[in-house]
Amino acid sequence: MHKLGRGHRDKLQQFITITGASEKLALQALKASDWHLEGAFDFFYSQPQLKTFTDSRHLEELYNRYKDAYVDMILADGITLLCNDIQVDPQDIVMLVLSWHMKAGTMCEFSKKEFIEGLQSLGIDSLEKFREKIPYMRSELKDEQKFREIYNFAFGWAKEKGQKSLALDTAIGMWQLLFAEKQWPLVDHWCQFLQARHNKAISRDTWSQLLEFAKTVGSNLSDYDAEGAWPYLIDEFVEYLNENGIIQNDLINDSSLKR
Amino acid sequence: MERKIIDFDQGWDYMQKGITKLKRILEGAPETPFSSEEYMMLYTTIYNMCTQKPPNDFSQQLYDKYKDAFDEYINTTVLPSLREKHDEFMLRELVQRWLNHKVMVRWLSRFFHYLDRYFISRRSLAGLGAVGLTCFRDSVYMEVRVNARKAVIALIDKEREGEQIDRSLLKNVLDIFVEIGMGEMDQYEQDFEVHMLEDTADYYKSKAANWIEIDSCPDYMLKAEDCLRRERDRVSHYLHSSTEQKLVEKVQQEVLVIHANQLLEKENSGCHALLRDDKVEDLSRMYRLYHKIPKGLDPVANVFKQHITAEGAALVQQAEEASSNQTTSGSGFQEQVLVRKFLELHDKYMAYVNDCFMNHTLFHKALKEAFEIFCNKTVGGSSSAELLSTFCDNILKKGGSEKLSDEAIEDTLEKVVKLLAYISDKDLFAEFYRKKLARRLLFDRSANDDHEKCILTKLKQQCGGQFTSKMEGMVVDLTLARDNQLKFEEYLRDNSHVNPGIDLTVTVLTTGFWPSYKSFDLNLPSEMIRCLEVFKGFYETRTKHRKLTWIYSLGTCHVTGKFDTKNIELIVPTYPAAALLLFNNADRLSYSEILTQLNLGHEDVVRLLHSLSCAKYKILIKEPNNKVISQNDIFEFNHKFTDKMRRIKIPLPPADERKKVIEDVDKDRRYAIDAAIVRIMKSRKILGHQQLVLECVEQLGRMFKPDIKAIKKRIEDLITRDYLERDKDNPNTFRYLA
Numbered sequence: 001m002h003k004l005g006r007g008h009r010d011k012l013q014q015f016i017t018i019t020g021a022s023e024k025l026a027l028q029a030l031k032a033s034d035w036h037l038e039g040a041f042d043f044f045y046s047q048p049q050l051k052t053f054t055d056s057r058h059l060e061e062l063y064n065r066y067k068d069a070y071v072d073m074i075l076a077d078g079i080t081l082l083c084n085d086i087q088v089d090p091q092d093i094v095m096l097v098l099s100w101h102m103k104a105g106t107m108c109e110f111s112k113k114e115f116i117e118g119l120q121s122l123g124i125d126s127l128e129k130f131r132e133k134i135p136y137m138r139s140e141l142k143d144e145q146k147f148r149e150i151y152n153f154a155f156g157w158a159k160e161k162g163q164k165s166l167a168l169d170t171a172i173g174m175w176q177l178l179f180a181e182k183q184w185p186l187v188d189h190w191c192q193f194l195q196a197r198h199n200k201a202i203s204r205d206t207w208s209q210l211l212e213f214a215k216t217v218g219s220n221l222s223d224y225d226a227e228g229a230w231p232y233l234i235d236e237f238v239e240y241l242n243e244n245g246i247i248q249n250d251l252i253n254d255s256s257l258k259r
Numbered sequence: 260m261e262r263k264i265i266d267f268d269q270g271w272d273y274m275q276k277g278i279t280k281l282k283r284i285l286e287g288a289p290e291t292p293f294s295s296e297e298y299m300m301l302y303t304t305i306y307n308m309c310t311q312k313p314p315n316d317f318s319q320q321l322y323d324k325y326k327d328a329f330d331e332y333i334n335t336t337v338l339p340s341l342r343e344k345h346d347e348f349m350l351r352e353l354v355q356r357w358l359n360h361k362v363m364v365r366w367l368s369r370f371f372h373y374l375d376r377y378f379i380s381r382r383s384l385a386g387l388g389a390v391g392l393t394c395f396r397d398s399v400y401m402e403v404r405v406n407a408r409k410a411v412i413a414l415i416d417k418e419r420e421g422e423q424i425d426r427s428l429l430k431n432v433l434d435i436f437v438e439i440g441m442g443e444m445d446q447y448e449q450d451f452e453v454h455m456l457e458d459t460a461d462y463y464k465s466k467a468a469n470w471i472e473i474d475s476c477p478d479y480m481l482k483a484e485d486c487l488r489r490e491r492d493r494v495s496h497y498l499h500s501s502t503e504q505k506l507v508e509k510v511q512q513e514v515l516v517i518h519a520n521q522l523l524e525k526e527n528s529g530c531h532a533l534l535r536d537d538k539v540e541d542l543s544r545m546y547r548l549y550h551k552i553p554k555g556l557d558p559v560a561n562v563f564k565q566h567i568t569a570e571g572a573a574l575v576q577q578a579e580e581a582s583s584n585q586t587t588s589g590s591g592f593q594e595q596v597l598v599r600k601f602l603e604l605h606d607k608y609m610a611y612v613n614d615c616f617m618n619h620t621l622f623h624k625a626l627k628e629a630f631e632i633f634c635n636k637t638v639g640g641s642s643s644a645e646l647l648s649t650f651c652d653n654i655l656k657k658g659g660s661e662k663l664s665d666e667a668i669e670d671t672l673e674k675v676v677k678l679l680a681y682i683s684d685k686d687l688f689a690e691f692y693r694k695k696l697a698r699r700l701l702f703d704r705s706a707n708d709d710h711e712k713c714i715l716t717k718l719k720q721q722c723g724g725q726f727t728s729k730m731e732g733m734v735v736d737l738t739l740a741r742d743n744q745l746k747f748e749e750y751l752r753d754n755s756h757v758n759p760g761i762d763l764t765v766t767v768l769t770t771g772f773w774p775s776y777k778s779f780d781l782n783l784p785s786e787m788i789r790c791l792e793v794f795k796g797f798y799e800t801r802t803k804h805r806k807l808t809w810i811y812s813l814g815t816c817h818v819t820g821k822f823d824t825k826n827i828e829l830i831v832p833t834y835p836a837a838a839l840l841l842f843n844n845a846d847r848l849s850y851s852e853i854l855t856q857l858n859l860g861h862e863d864v865v866r867l868l869h870s871l872s873c874a875k876y877k878i879l880i881k882e883p884n885n886k887v888i889s890q891n892d893i894f895e896f897n898h899k900f901t902d903k904m905r906r907i908k909i910p911l912p913p914a915d916e917r918k919k920v921i922e923d924v925d926k927d928r929r930y931a932i933d934a935a936i937v938r939i940m941k942s943r944k945i946l947g948h949q950q951l952v953l954e955c956v957e958q959l960g961r962m963f964k965p966d967i968k969a970i971k972k973r974i975e976d977l978i979t980r981d982y983l984e985r986d987k988d989n990p991n992t993f994r995y996l997a
Binding site for chain 2: 203205228229
């Protein structure tokens with residue numbers, strides 16, 4: 001440890017803090033990327049996760065701790081208890097990441113299969129390991145590809161069972177939660193626009209294309225193509241921004257940020 | 260006998276005498292013509308000198324001497340005579356010298372003929388004729404060609420200014436330019452034509468620059484036409500025919516092309532003014548002048564289009580103003596006048612296209628594009644699709660505002676159908692038309708079956724069978740319905756135990772052909788219920804597997820009203836009739852009682868009560884006594900009602916069906932767009948967004964012009980319904996899901 005220079009030591013510590021990886025893995029990733037943090041993240045996430053052995057009996061115990069008294073699933077109360085045990089707020093976005101690992105079909109519910117297989121894939125069979133894994137799961141949101149997967153997973157997870165669209169209020173809540181991680185400057189305008197002009201449920205296509213829009217179109221919208229394949233609602237949003245002179249303000253803000 | 264050897268000097272001396280004689284003849288000196296003996300001796304001398312054994316074979320020397328003879332004559336006689344003369348006189352001398360030269364070539368060629376047959380052939384030398392012409396060309400032509408050209412061009416310009424010139428002289432001179440080329444046009448083209456064309460351009464550039472300033476457009480065009488005609492004349496009189504196209508193009512360029520914009524846009528006489536003032540002859544001339552010029556007609560067609568557009572827009576504006584001034588906004592009279600004016604406008608400008616503009620596609624296109632602009636405007640809240648269908652209705656229904664002969668009706672309908680081609684919302688027209696056709700057919704308001712069929716045939720020809728299939732179905736339904744009614748009456752006669760109680764006529768319709776109608780569960784009076792059951796029994800004897808749905812709102816009843824002074828027969832729609840029958844059992848009824856007993860919606864109850872208590876005939880007395888139906892009103896049978904007629908018709912107030920039609924069409928369009936998208940994607944499997952939108956617009960364009968936003972909405976809906984998905988790697992591309 002003391003063999004490393006101070007810069008390297010700082011980077012190692014930073015990497016461990018963000019990813020929750022072991023020092024050994026962190027060191028391996030940083031060396032492979034020539035001590036560039038971003039490259040190290042890419043390396044780390046591209047490695048197949050070593051499937052840690054998990055104790056089935058312990059998993060059963062965990063499941064039974066949280067499962068509902070009457071139904072063979074974990075419901076809202078169980079999830080609340082779980083959050084309490086792992087010291088995470090139920091509203092924390094890391095719960096979405098966890099649900100994604102578990103392939104949860106719907107919000108506030110985990111079937112036994114989802115719960116046990118999810119924890120196995122994460123190498124968790126105890127509360128201690130669960131708590132240790134939280135930073136790792138949180139750091140997965142930094143990876144662009146995983147963020148996209150989690151973002152698109154969120155749609156099915158958050159919508160009402162049997163519905164095809166996502167209720168507007170729920171969608172807005174999810175967007176605010178997700179874009180807190182991704183820093184899209186127009187997210188507040190988007191939510192205001194939806195409440196002012198749309199007031200209806202959100203389709204899956206609009207949901208997934210909004211992320212592409214946020215990623216590919218600059219915040220001054222100079223490269224927006226209204227003739228392109230963007231969903232109709234996004235076309236309306238761009239019109240709304242232009243009508244209200246919001247683009248100009250954001251252009252100024254954007255310049256400020258760059259300066 | 261051994262032939263005596265002729266030495267060269269001796270022989271040539273003899274030939275010289277002959278040549279000298281020829282020259283004197285050419286110069287007009289007193290000289291006797293060559294006798295045949297002289298000719299034969301001259302020929303024989305050459306023959307002998309060429310056939311003697313070497314070194315006495317003088318073929319080569321003679322060949323050289325032949326050329327020298329010409330050169331000497333040209334240098335001593337021809338050139339001096341030309342050099343002393345100028346301009347037209349020089350041209351005359353040149354023509355004469357050329358004629359003389361050709362005579363000389365002809366004679367000397369005869370004398371020296373033997374050379375051509377053997378010596379020249381063996382040596383592949385230039386022939387005697389060619390040598391002769393070449394001499395003139397190289398010595399005379401080359402020297403005088405510039406001055407000759409200038410002189411000719413000067414004379415041409417004189418003729419252009421109206422002076423008399425010697426045309427045959429010019430023709431002869433120009434023939435020299437052509438002939439000197441010896442089968443090629445190079446000399447003519449490069450030594451004369453190109454310069455003449457340049458001069459022509461300069462001439463007309465100057466002229467046109469003056470004319471364009473002082474002449475009106477028609478006068479200018481007359482001059483242009485005259486110039487072209489006269490230049491063509493010039494070609495036929497003395498220029499070579501190959502010059503015509505080039506010459507015409509020069510004139511066109513300088514007179515027509517360069518000043519086209521200025522000419523066509525002249526303030527009070529240009530293309531726009533000619534159209535405004537219906538100057539047919541001038542417009543025809545404009546067409547004749549410009550149609551051969553590449554892109555020449557484009558500005559004319561453009562002005563034509565703008566003019567028609569402006570006239571059409573003015574008609575729309577007038578109709579809009581008149582419509583907003585109409586006291587009875589429902590009459591739509593001004594809108595009908597507008598359609599009539601559109602038809603007249605179309606006739607007028609189609610005549611222009613056919614007659615002035617010779618059916619040129621550019622003008623058909625201009626006309627079409629112009630009409631497409633103003634024929635798709637809304638007037639008085641009505642789309643043109645609705646206006647056209649109303650116009651047809653007025654022609655086709657009994658007592659319509661139009662009073663036309665059969666022939667005039669058919670002609671007008673034909674023109675209306677042509678006008679329909681310009682309307683982008685043909686599906687909207689079809690729906691409005693169907694609505695009105697239904698009313699004409701169901702209420703026996705159609706004036707003439709043949710005309711109904713006639714217009715459907717025309718619509719079918721223009722818009723396709725699918726466009727008219729429902730309408731044709733409607734007409735067929737009516738025929739079948741009449742037959743069905745006859746069978747029903749027969750059924751009643753044959754089954755005396757079956758008694759409907761009152762007379763009943765039923766029109767059986769095929770759902771799908773007809774516009775959709777609301778079908779309320781109206782609580783019928785018991786008298787009517789019995790009728791329906793009797794008919795149902797009859798109908799079931801004819802078909803087992805069809806379901807009858809009654810649409811009472813389309814029915815008409817004859818009700819005898821017993822009033823204090825006299826009985827009056829009331830002809831009323833079914834809903835008001837059902838309401839009236841309620842008063843057989845009660846003198847006073849509240850609004851809500853009527854609503855409940857009839858089991859109709861508010862909208863229908865308000866309408867029927869209005870027709871019975873607030874309109875012309877007050878069969879019911881309303882409390883309070885005002886013009887508006889409210890839910891707190893009370894109604895009482897008006898025993899005191901009377902009228903001078905024994906039979907009166909009480910119509911319902913006209914319902915505004917525009918909104919309904921438009922909603923129906925919008926819904927149909929969503930289906931049509933969905934179907935088009937699915938059809939396209941099914942055949943393509945994978946397609947980019949732009950291409951999909953493009954093909955969708957293309958497929959649907961015959962019926963309506965889809966809004967791009969509407970297409971995008973349908974695409975999203977189809978994605979939601981799992982017909983399409985976005986490509987995983989490229990969100991601008993869609994995939995069809997089987």
